[in-house]
Amino acid sequence: SKNTAPATKGQLPPGPPALVFLAKFLALRRSIFDLGPLLLDLHARHGPVISIRLFRTLVFVADRRVAHRVLVQGGATFADRPPLVEPGILFTSGARDVSSSPYGPYWRLVRRNLASEALHPARVSLYEPARQAARDALVADLLLRARGGGGEGSSAGAAVTVRPVFRRALFEMLVYMSLGARLSAEVLDEVQAIQMDILRPITSFPIFSFFPAVTKRLFRKRWEAYVAVRRRQEEIFLPLIHARRAAARRGDDPPCYADSVLALRVAEEGGRALTDAEVVSLCSEFLSAGTDSSLTLLEWIMAELVNHPDVQAKVYEEVKSKPELSDRDLQEAPYLKAVVMEALRLHPPTHFLLPHGVHGDDAADIDGYRVPKGAEVNVLLGGFGRDGEVWTSPMEFRPERFLDGGEGCDVDLTGSREIKMMPFGAGRRMCPGYTLGLLQVEFFVGSLVRELEWLPPAEVEAVDMTEQLDFTTVMKHPLRARIIPRN
Numbered sequence: 001s002k003n004t005a006p007a008t009k010g011q012l013p014p015g016p017p018a019l020v021f022l023a024k025f026l027a028l029r030r031s032i033f034d035l036g037p038l039l040l041d042l043h044a045r046h047g048p049v050i051s052i053r054l055f056r057t058l059v060f061v062a063d064r065r066v067a068h069r070v071l072v073q074g075g076a077t078f079a080d081r082p083p084l085v086e087p088g089i090l091f092t093s094g095a096r097d098v099s100s101s102p103y104g105p106y107w108r109l110v111r112r113n114l115a116s117e118a119l120h121p122a123r124v125s126l127y128e129p130a131r132q133a134a135r136d137a138l139v140a141d142l143l144l145r146a147r148g149g150g151g152e153g154s155s156a157g158a159a160v161t162v163r164p165v166f167r168r169a170l171f172e173m174l175v176y177m178s179l180g181a182r183l184s185a186e187v188l189d190e191v192q193a194i195q196m197d198i199l200r201p202i203t204s205f206p207i208f209s210f211f212p213a214v215t216k217r218l219f220r221k222r223w224e225a226y227v228a229v230r231r232r233q234e235e236i237f238l239p240l241i242h243a244r245r246a247a248a249r250r251g252d253d254p255p256c257y258a259d260s261v262l263a264l265r266v267a268e269e270g271g272r273a274l275t276d277a278e279v280v281s282l283c284s285e286f287l288s289a290g291t292d293s294s295l296t297l298l299e300w301i302m303a304e305l306v307n308h309p310d311v312q313a314k315v316y317e318e319v320k321s322k323p324e325l326s327d328r329d330l331q332e333a334p335y336l337k338a339v340v341m342e343a344l345r346l347h348p349p350t351h352f353l354l355p356h357g358v359h360g361d362d363a364a365d366i367d368g369y370r371v372p373k374g375a376e377v378n379v380l381l382g383g384f385g386r387d388g389e390v391w392t393s394p395m396e397f398r399p400e401r402f403l404d405g406g407e408g409c410d411v412d413l414t415g416s417r418e419i420k421m422m423p424f425g426a427g428r429r430m431c432p433g434y435t436l437g438l439l440q441v442e443f444f445v446g447s448l449v450r451e452l453e454w455l456p457p458a459e460v461e462a463v464d465m466t467e468q469l470d471f472t473t474v475m476k477h478p479l480r481a482r483i484i485p486r487n
């Protein structure tokens, strides 16, 4: 690795003094995600592992080999999460969802349930008809907008901003899979707004991590707004969940995530069922974790296909004879899968993992540096898939590298042997939703290309691929495309 100085045993990783860092940080727009360039600069100066002591010790890892040692070879050492700060505690009922709960029996229970009940391929395939219905609605909606929203007679060929349309389609699917409910357009919009309100504080300055008792009073309005959002979320979710509990399921409805959560019993706590608040937090997590990541990936892929008509044509060749694009059809679409892998390599939706924490009572170490208990370990994975040591011409979008004999054909997304790209994390905290994420994105990309032809807006030659760090790393200029029906 490029590490400059030998690790000083038993000391914190190198880094800037907190005050210098804080000054620079506050001079930015006060969003965690403005950190990106600042961090890359620090890594260039101090090496692949750095630390900053702020309200807690923040460690940053920006090297794929070190990440493999930490996440995979380290086993459970870094499988914990650091303690949450508000409003995270409020929105997760005190870290009772999968992603924030500490490494231990409760986490194992809810994670195993999510993976083996809700996300099991057999369960996911029960949703095939729902996916196809969502696809039909999405295509119809896009065509309506392409006609300027004016119905049959109006002018064709207007460029459509796709993000809100894609978001709506993915979100509706996930609500149905999570809560087992089909909501009216109005309630769906409200739930979407609530989920965004819950995600937003994660990307803004963590004010309540500094002296919460004081800051909650200082920023009383903001705090009360969070409490109101949570209350409204419970008001909407709980009746839906209780309806699942009470009613004998309708014969044609597949079991939903809420059903499996209601059936859980916490052995370590006297075999109790989950509380209403815990159930709401888990169902909410399902929506948040599944929507933005898949949405961001889908938008990047469609942008690449607009800029690469040859790639788009190959996808079309592969899917044109598969009108339904069933889950089985997708298994026989290697080029489509390669397109999705190539996008995950070049545009991983999140450039950071969720923060990891040190498991156990003692400090741990990374390459000889001390990482104290209570520290937060962040892994910057954005550059892994762009490493010129592994990938030739890494900035080029070339799905062929994932086909037989290509340099990416043996990539294992779980990273168990080696990490060449890491869009879903690796090790015990790796994303449990990755098979669903892949399936949904493959399905929507295949469908969108099969039904429609995608072109840049009339006034430009190519789509602008500039990135912007948000909760996920999104297109700075949301994709606008001309959309033309194939037949």
Ligand code: HEM
Residues within 6 Å of the ligand: 098, 099, 100, 111, 114, 285, 286, 287, 289, 290, 291, 293, 294, 297, 349, 350, 352, 353, 354, 355, 423, 424, 425, 426, 428, 429, 430, 431, 432, 433, 434, 436, 437, 438, 441
């Ligand atoms: C393209 C789509 C997706 C991407 C790129 C993605 C990526 C990630 C990443 C990078 C993590 C952090 C891993 C870590 O902290 O080490 C994560 C965690 C997680 N993801 Fe995903 N994800 C996607 C889709 C989904 C879906 C569809 C679901 C569920 C419906 C989901 C549920 C979760 C959960 C519950 C965690 C926390 C796991 C834990 O802490 O044990 N994700 N995901």
